[in-house]
Amino acid sequence: MSPALDRRTRWVAGSAVALALLFAGAATVASARGDGAQPVPRTPSSASADAGFARDMAVHHQQAVEMSFIVRDGTRDEDVRRLAYDIANTQANQRGMLLGWLDLWELPKTAPDGQGPMSWMTGAHSGHDMRGMAGMDHDGALMPGMATRTELGRLREARGKQAEILFLQLMTDxxxxxxxxxxxxxxxxxxxxxxxxxxxMVDAQRSELDLMADMLAARGAAPRP
Known part of the structure; x- marks a missing residue:
């Protein structure tokens, strides 16, 4: 990431963290209340789904913010720039909430030894993609759906319609x-x-997936298989 892009990304995410810490404290206390009961501490463990999701989604969101800043500088198309702005703003603020919860719970922002990304997930959709990634060179992609270093490099170099299509495809994944x-x-x-x-997040991102499919079709392209 370029120094200028890194400064912009940290500015957006950092401003969200300050507000999110206050919000996270209130939300966690409120979630621990019963009907008329006194608030009780509610601190997930480092190996819990709560902590795993907060850590992994914070990393996932950081790359979405980065890609949104990149395409903003690579196209003049107002629809794509507006979508990129919305994604960067929303996900930087959500990232602040997630990191704020980890701080509130006094948990590390890195996974415990032996616990890889998304390993906290269970059930039918739990990390089968991660098992398929084991032992492979992923060119910097830390989790399924994340862009590789090569793809980010292509996005930085692309301009105009080419940048729009690549951004929409990468963001769809x-x-x-x-x-x-x-x-x-x-x-x-x-x-x-x-x-x-x-x-x-599920509701908002599903809506954005539909929007991105329409935007790709308008440019004679489609999501990647």
Whole structure:
């Protein structure tokens, strides 16, 4: 990432963290209340789905923010630039919430030894893609759906319609994997506020997937198989 892009990304994400820490504290306390009961501590373990989702989705979101800044500088198309802005703004703020929860829970932002990305997921959609990735060179892609170093390089060099199509295809892959991860948290996470955030991600990103499919079709392209 270029120094200028890194500064812009950190500025957006950093401003979200400050607000999210306050929100995260209130949300976690509220989620622990019963009907008329006194609030009780609710601290997930480092190996929990709550912590795993917060760590992994924060990483996932960071790349979405990065790609959105890249395409903003690579095209003059207002529809694509507006979508990129919405994704960067939304996901930087959500990333701040996720990191704020980890800080509130006093948990590390890296996975425990032996626990790889998305290994907290269980069930039919749980990390089968991660098992397929084991032992392979993924060219910098840390999780399914994430762009490789080569793909990010191509996006930085692309301009105009080529940049628009590549961004929409990469972000479609990114959103599909993000939806799978968020659905897993909506099922498995124990903190109600985090489950609600995850379900909100599912709903919003599914809507954006439909929009991106239409935008690709308008440019004579389609999502990657």
């Amino acid at each position: 990114h959103h599909k994997a993000g939806v799978d991860m968020a659905r897993a948290c909506a099922r498995q996470c124990t903190v109600p506020a985090e489950r609600r955030l995850a379900q909100g």
